[in-house]
Amino acid sequence: MIRVLAIDDEPLALRQLEMYIAKVPFLTLVAGCSSAAAARPHLESVDAVFLDINMPDLSGMEFIKSLPDPPAVVFTTAYSEYAVEGFRVNAIDYLLKPFSFNEFMASCEKLREHFEMKAALAAQEEDPILRFKADYRTINIDARKIIYVESMSEYVKIFLDDAEVPVIVLYSMKRLVEELPAGHFMRIHRSYIVSLRHISEASRTSVKLDNGVTLPVGEIFRQAFAEYLESCSKA
Amino acid sequence: MKELQAENLSQRLESLRYQINPHFFMNTLNNIHALVDIDPEKAKESIEEFSKMMRILLYEGDSPTIPLSKELDFIEHFISLMRLRYPEDSVHIETIFPEDRSGVSVPPLVMASFVENAFKHGVSYSADSFIRIKVERQENKVVFLCSNSIHPVEGDERHGLGLENIRKRMALLYGNSYTLSIDENSGRYDVLMAIPSQPEIQLS
Numbered sequence: 001m002i003r004v005l006a007i008d009d010e011p012l013a014l015r016q017l018e019m020y021i022a023k024v025p026f027l028t029l030v031a032g033c034s035s036a037a038a039a040r041p042h043l044e045s046v047d048a049v050f051l052d053i054n055m056p057d058l059s060g061m062e063f064i065k066s067l068p069d070p071p072a073v074v075f076t077t078a079y080s081e082y083a084v085e086g087f088r089v090n091a092i093d094y095l096l097k098p099f100s101f102n103e104f105m106a107s108c109e110k111l112r113e114h115f116e117m118k119a120a121l122a123a124q125e126e127d128p129i130l131r132f133k134a135d136y137r138t139i140n141i142d143a144r145k146i147i148y149v150e151s152m153s154e155y156v157k158i159f160l161d162d163a164e165v166p167v168i169v170l171y172s173m174k175r176l177v178e179e180l181p182a183g184h185f186m187r188i189h190r191s192y193i194v195s196l197r198h199i200s201e202a203s204r205t206s207v208k209l210d211n212g213v214t215l216p217v218g219e220i221f222r223q224a225f226a227e228y229l230e231s232c233s234k235a
Numbered sequence: 236m237k238e239l240q241a242e243n244l245s246q247r248l249e250s251l252r253y254q255i256n257p258h259f260f261m262n263t264l265n266n267i268h269a270l271v272d273i274d275p276e277k278a279k280e281s282i283e284e285f286s287k288m289m290r291i292l293l294y295e296g297d298s299p300t301i302p303l304s305k306e307l308d309f310i311e312h313f314i315s316l317m318r319l320r321y322p323e324d325s326v327h328i329e330t331i332f333p334e335d336r337s338g339v340s341v342p343p344l345v346m347a348s349f350v351e352n353a354f355k356h357g358v359s360y361s362a363d364s365f366i367r368i369k370v371e372r373q374e375n376k377v378v379f380l381c382s383n384s385i386h387p388v389e390g391d392e393r394h395g396l397g398l399e400n401i402r403k404r405m406a407l408l409y410g411n412s413y414t415l416s417i418d419e420n421s422g423r424y425d426v427l428m429a430i431p432s433q434p435e436i437q438l439s
Binding site: 010011012013015016019034056078079097098 | 319
């Protein structure tokens, strides 16, 4: 599942976008927003955004440029002059309004390919050693030893299977999720990433890890997690 | 001869360009496209309104004058299509038009271009905004009033060229017997225009 935001200041355009997204089986709409400001709080929990370029206050282009770690983006606009600039900010695709569902679907396929490629790359680097900088030191962590990760505002607490206390480093959950091997780790909550190898019991709504800790599964992560559990039961 | 025709056409297009912004047409088509999925009945209504506007614009947009009733129809359709673009309740639009619209001619799309301008500069998606339009008949003239809140948009260019063009057209039609005053000092934009019920100069 690719979790997405729809952002457009015009109410009809936004509704149509939401309707299109609902028709794509591999997309989950996290929120529809009528401005960049309204979208900001959701950015941590999405993979991609469908973004209108021409908005008052802050244009879609400026919005993406202002983000240190932008999500994958598909621009939508009524004006063709923005196409070139759109690709300059590494957009996955660019949709000229009005666009049909088929054209929209073609962009969604591009999105999917983008994430599949990313996952394939991550899988190649199975079990990497993660390097963090903290207090002028570099800490190396073997991903296999991670049981789970908890966010703590800008920091993350990394709980390891061979240490009593967690390692605390300044890092974003989103970046960490991308760097951890996708086949072995999963985000189950705004605040938690778990190692799938360390799960001892799981239901749709909670996970028990083999160090005895039980964590909740956040609502927006439930479907993806349920799909993962499903795939395990088949295996 | 061909060159002359081409030049003529380009001039006409040019004059249409500053009457109504071409983006309006693109945006309206986009909105109707979305409405087909969301509310087909409303989509149909919007196409009808759009078509009525196009008819006036294409076939009568370059005549010296058109009946007041057509100008007001045009404005009403324009407003209802613009309404599609904004969340409800945040924009207050008030129109007061005369019931008797007969026997009066006006230069085409001059009032409409002030209304368009009011949307362009006066409406915000986030803050409350208003547009008030009043058309009144007095003895031998028509008075047009248009006020809007001011919400400057980035990259705004003022009515400049369009306004100059309007004054030229008005002078051609009415000589000195028209009034056009624009006031933007009081934190809002007020247009007051008074024109004779019929043009002084008969154009063929």
